[in-house]
Amino acid sequence: MFVKIFIMWALISQSFSSKAQSDSSAYTAYLFAYFTGNDKSQEAIHFALSSDGYHYVALNNDQPIISSEKISETGGIRDPHILRGADGKSFYMVATDMVSANGWNSNRAMVLLKSADLINWTSSVVNIQKAYPGQEKLERVWAPQTIYDKAAKKYMVYWAMKYSDTPDRIYYAYANNDFTGLEGTPQQLFFSEGDKSCIDADIIEKDGKFHLFFKTEGNGNGIKQAISNKLTSDYVQQDEYLQQTSAPVEGSCVFKLNESGPYIFMYDMYGSGKYQFTISFDLVHFKVIDQDISMNFHPRHGTVMSITAKEVQRLSSKWLTPKTSIKNPQR
Numbered sequence: 001m002f003v004k005i006f007i008m009w010a011l012i013s014q015s016f017s018s019k020a021q022s023d024s025s026a027y028t029a030y031l032f033a034y035f036t037g038n039d040k041s042q043e044a045i046h047f048a049l050s051s052d053g054y055h056y057v058a059l060n061n062d063q064p065i066i067s068s069e070k071i072s073e074t075g076g077i078r079d080p081h082i083l084r085g086a087d088g089k090s091f092y093m094v095a096t097d098m099v100s101a102n103g104w105n106s107n108r109a110m111v112l113l114k115s116a117d118l119i120n121w122t123s124s125v126v127n128i129q130k131a132y133p134g135q136e137k138l139e140r141v142w143a144p145q146t147i148y149d150k151a152a153k154k155y156m157v158y159w160a161m162k163y164s165d166t167p168d169r170i171y172y173a174y175a176n177n178d179f180t181g182l183e184g185t186p187q188q189l190f191f192s193e194g195d196k197s198c199i200d201a202d203i204i205e206k207d208g209k210f211h212l213f214f215k216t217e218g219n220g221n222g223i224k225q226a227i228s229n230k231l232t233s234d235y236v237q238q239d240e241y242l243q244q245t246s247a248p249v250e251g252s253c254v255f256k257l258n259e260s261g262p263y264i265f266m267y268d269m270y271g272s273g274k275y276q277f278t279i280s281f282d283l284v285h286f287k288v289i290d291q292d293i294s295m296n297f298h299p300r301h302g303t304v305m306s307i308t309a310k311e312v313q314r315l316s317s318k319w320l321t322p323k324t325s326i327k328n329p330q331r
Contacts, residue, residue, distance in 0.1 A: 027258045027306035031118070031315065032056055033082040033093065034302025038100045043076035044068040045095065048297060049315060053257050053264055053304070054277075056295035059319035066113075071123040072097040073109050079200075079251065079301045081145040083155075091115045092179060094144040094157055097125060105139040110159060114179045118311060119318050124180040128161065132185060137163040143200045143251070143301065146175070149231055156231065157182060158189050160199040167197035170214065172232065190214065190226060190235050200301070203231070204254045204263075204283075210235075211283050213242070213252045213265075223252045223267060225283070244278055244288045247271055251301030254283070258306055268301045275299060 032048040044064035050056045059065065068077040076099035083092045092114055098107035109127040129135040144159035158172040172189040173182040190212060192198045197217040204211050212226045212235050223242045226235035242265065243249045251268035265286050266277045277293045278286040307315075 025308060025310075028309045029307050029312045030056075030255070030258075030304050031082065031307045031311075032299065032302055032304045033080040034299035035078050035080060036062070036298060036300055040076050040099050040101060042300075043078050043099060045077055045080045045093070046297070046299070046302075047315065047319065048295065048299070049312065049320065050304075053255075054289070054292050054294070056293075056297070057320070058295070058297040059315060061321065062297045065319065066121055066123075071113065071121075071125075072111055073125050073127065074099045074102065074107060076100070077111060079143040081143075081303045082305045083146045083148075084305055085155075086148045086150075086153075089116065091118055092146050092155065093121070094146050094159075096142055096144065097127075098140075098142075105162070107140055107142075108135075108138055110141055110144040110157075112157070112175065112179055112181070118307075118315055126182055128186070131182070137165060139164055140168075142168070145202060145303070147203050147205075147231070149174070151231070154183075155179065158201055158203070160201065161186070162197075167195060168199045168217065169195075170198055170201045170212075187232075189232065192216070192226075193237050194219070200251050202252050202254060202303075204256075205231075206263075206283055211254070213254060215250050215252070221248060223249060242286055243267060243276070244286055245269060245276055247276075249276070253303045255304045255306070264304070266304075268299070270300065273298050 030050040030053050034046050036042040047059040047065050048056045069075050074097050078096040078098050080095040095111045097109035097111050108129040109125050113121045113123045115121045128141050129138050139162045142160040146155050146157050149156045154174040157175050160168045160170050162168040170190040171186040173186045176183050196219045198214045200215040202213045210228050210231050226237045228235040247269045248271045249267045254265050256263050263280050277289050279289050280286045
């Protein structure tokens with residue numbers, strides 16, 4: 001097993017080195033941010049690299065790249081989302097501040113992080129219940145993500161919240177200029193049909209339209225999408241479930257492959273400890289490509305971002321070693 005993992009590491013490392021000779025400003029690889037499980041020790045931010053979007057190697061021997069205890073109120077971090085800034089050289093992460101052992105209705109906060117190099121991160125906790133009045137019935141704050149609003153020229157953070165007398169709903173607010181807090185009162189972003197529960201929103205822009213992927217709960221569980229011409233309103237829910245499996249799923253992520261047209265649509269099959277990867281050219285039809293995917297770790301709800309050769313070198317120098325392995329890789 002170790003020999004197979006070492007060979008995979010060597011091949012991917014060679015690919016990284018080869019791509020490092022290319023234009024340092026071009027996107028040539030991918031960074032996967034994820035957490036690994038429901039034990040408190042697994043509720044932390046992990047990183048992995050891929051040279052092609054299909055084959056991934058964990059960094060730092062699949063150990064956290066930052067201490068959850070140092071950046072969160074609860075001591076646990078779940079559902080990390082990573083984003084390149086509009087300037088092309090700053091990076092933003094948001095994550096759920098939560099220890100699942102305390103209960104699924106136990107958290108009230110998210111964590112905002114910022115970096116200039118993907119190695120060193122500053123962080124702030126945004127506790128919704130403490131930051132805003134009238135939040136006595138708030139039960140949970142889940143799976144925040146960030147997107148740059150070109151019209152507002154601000155970073156929009158969106159996430160799911162549940163109150164004791166309502167289902168999970170998706171809200172949004174703009175981050176302040178230094179990405180340490182939120183401006184204004186959170187507003188509902190998406191209104192699902194019948195006001196059904198929805199979580200794990202993921203937004204991507206394609207051809208001038210915003211595609212919001214989300215997980216439905218309580219009335220046929222799975223992943224659907226809603227589409228709008230506007231980032232912050234008027235989303236029209238589509239009927240079809242998009243997952244290509246009968247297994248329970250959550251935490252979807254869509255990202256565009258470098259230098260080509262297809263999109264990867266992936267999601268966490270949390271009951272089986274695996275991810276499913278699909279490919280799409282139109283964000284309507286999706287084909288399973290699990291046979292083409294390999295990784296030497298077991299991720300939970302995370303996201304993928306394109307990175308440059310220079311960024312690969314920086315991350316590799318810090319955290320990539322031949323010892324990067326676990327006993328039971330996904331493939």
